[in-house]
Amino acid sequence: MTADPPIAMRERTRRIVQSELTVVAQDLFVESGYEAVTVEQIAAAAGMSKRTFFRYFSSKEDLVIGKYDLFGDKLAESLAVRPAEESVWEALRRVFDFFVEYVDDPKLRERRAAMERIVQSTPALNAAYLEKMSRMQKLLEEGVAARLGIDQRTDPRPGAIVGAAFACLLAAQVTWHESDQAGSFGPMLDDAMAAFHLYPPTAR
Amino acid sequence: MTADPPIAMRERTRRIVQSELTVVAQDLFVESGYEAVTVEQIAAAAGMSKRTFFRYFSSKEDLVIGKYDLFGDKLAESLAVRPAEESVWEALRRVFDFFVEYVDDPKLRERRAAMERIVQSTPALNAAYLEKMSRMQKLLEEGVAARLGIDQRTDPRPGAIVGAAFACLLAAQVTWHESDQAGSFGPMLDDAMAAFHLYPPTAR
DNA sequence: GTCATATTTGACACTCGGTGTCATACGCGG
DNA sequence: CCGCGTATGACACCGAGTGTCAAATATGAC
Known part of the structure; x- marks a missing residue:
């Protein structure tokens, strides 16, 4: 000690x-x-x-987007804690509350918006950002597969569902970023995710 | 001349x-x-x-994934040609037939599978690949927004829908790649996309 | 075929991101 | 104050990528 x-x-x-x-x-x-x-x-x-x-x-990119490495595990834990009776889509939406808080944080807003512009407009950074997101997705897929009781090694749906949820997150983020950013980011994300309805998984 | x-x-x-x-x-x-x-x-x-x-x-990466630059416009044109009465989700699935043909092509199969493994396992390449995909998505968003009659500048749904479709494509691709790859890639993609049902867009 | 012209190529020097190495400076506990 | 471990800087080096220029090569007109 x-x-x-x-x-x-x-x-x-x-x-x-x-x-x-x-x-x-x-x-x-x-x-x-x-x-x-x-x-x-x-x-x-x-x-x-x-x-x-x-x-x-470890790199110039890491200085900008390295912080997202920490997010992944938090998200996976957050999903594991969601009640079993909640739908997968709803659970993922709740997991994303983590991002909503982050985006809404008034202390970081100005700085974050500026950096977001830079990430969006720099292909190398945008690529690295998407790669980080894709890593986060992988960490959530297992939990989603378990919830649905299907095998993610042979069934594309867990990956598709998590990926779709992240697509909503990214689309909402872009739209939000180009809006006046009044109010919370949450409703924008709700709008995006509400465009979809998940069929209950069928056995195969 | x-x-x-x-x-x-x-x-x-x-x-x-x-x-x-x-x-x-x-x-x-x-x-x-x-x-x-x-x-x-x-x-x-x-x-x-x-x-x-x-x-x-233009770069070492370009040698591996540069070919995807050409795909984007083809996809956008392909979407524009889909009949108006077709649902957006179905239209996107049909647009992806382009990928299905590419993946199924028996002449390229061996080589493509080897390169796919390399892309998946090399972070820099995977990042660049995702970035290319994201560019393709942007080209399709406009068409989807037009089909739905909503404004993509203020509504996250066009981006979310296209992104979700690509998430299905990627998930199906990964699962397909890890399978025995017998038969066509099409049904795997169908499975992934069939997990979702799109709500008709509501005015806002 | 020959000449003039335009394109392609190689050689070289350079920038920048990133790494290995080693000697030195610094902070800490004894 | 001393010894020890860590942090740092200096330096050399590698690989990706770019600018420049001269030589080589292909193309077109005659």
Whole structure:
């Protein structure tokens, strides 16, 4: 247990440096665009060498979208906790409340909107973003398959359902982002997901 | 008109060099993995310099997934041609017959399956693939919005519906790819898309 | 066939993202 | 104050991708 305090300490300072880097980098991205800003510039603006930057982020992309790595497990746990009598579609909608909170958060709104614009308009970032989403989806598929009592290895429906739910999430996000963003993101997501009705799974 | 023949000629030889490069590169990828093969190795194996490689493909990724750029417009046209009385979901399924033909094509099956494995297992490629898909989706959204008579700038449903259809396509593709691949890909896609029923769009 | 012209190619130098290595500086517990 | 482990910077290096320019090659007119 004597090893705990220093580790926690290091981890804390590490987080601080990371968020400092994130802020500095985002300001530069907003000013000049993602691709026009080099890692060396970010590092210099944060008072460190390029080599040290890569000790805090595994890549330039990671600085922007790395945070989504943490989301996946949270979502899967959140799905596991949903009551069994709830429909799969409804359960997924409730799981997405996590995103709704994130999008609605008034403290982050300005900054998040700016970064979203940059991600949407930078193909490399958008690609990486979609890949993260696809990883989250995979983590949820197992839970959905279990709920439906079907085998995800031979039945495409768990993947299709989770993918469709994420498609709703992304579509709502884009529309929301291009709207005036008054009120909550929740109803927009509800609209998107309400376009679908799931047939009860049939045995095969 | 005298300018036509040479252009067609150059374009033809260009295609030939491109497909030669693709074959050579795919063989190398299958042997050693995408990332382990350098562009210089591909170029050397095809008897040209690295600089010349980049005159035929804008990037290493482009060599693998660049062909999908052409799909988008075809899909959009294909949707525009679907009869108006057909439901949106059914129309999208019919548009996907294009993919079904592609996947079923017995001449390409072996090679395509090998490349699919590589794309699935290489994050950078998978990300780029998803990004291409997302571009195709955008091209179809307008047509879907028109069919439904709703405004895609303020209503998330066109994007959600197209995205959901593509989610079915991807899920079916993954499941298909992990199956014995006997028979046609079509029924697998039907299964995935049959999990959903679309509510008729309501005015807002 | 010959010449003029346009295109293709290779060679080279360069930028940027990312990694391995090593010596040094720093913070901490004894 | 000393020893130890971690953080850092400097440097060299690799691979993807681009700009430039000169040489090679193909094309068209005559």
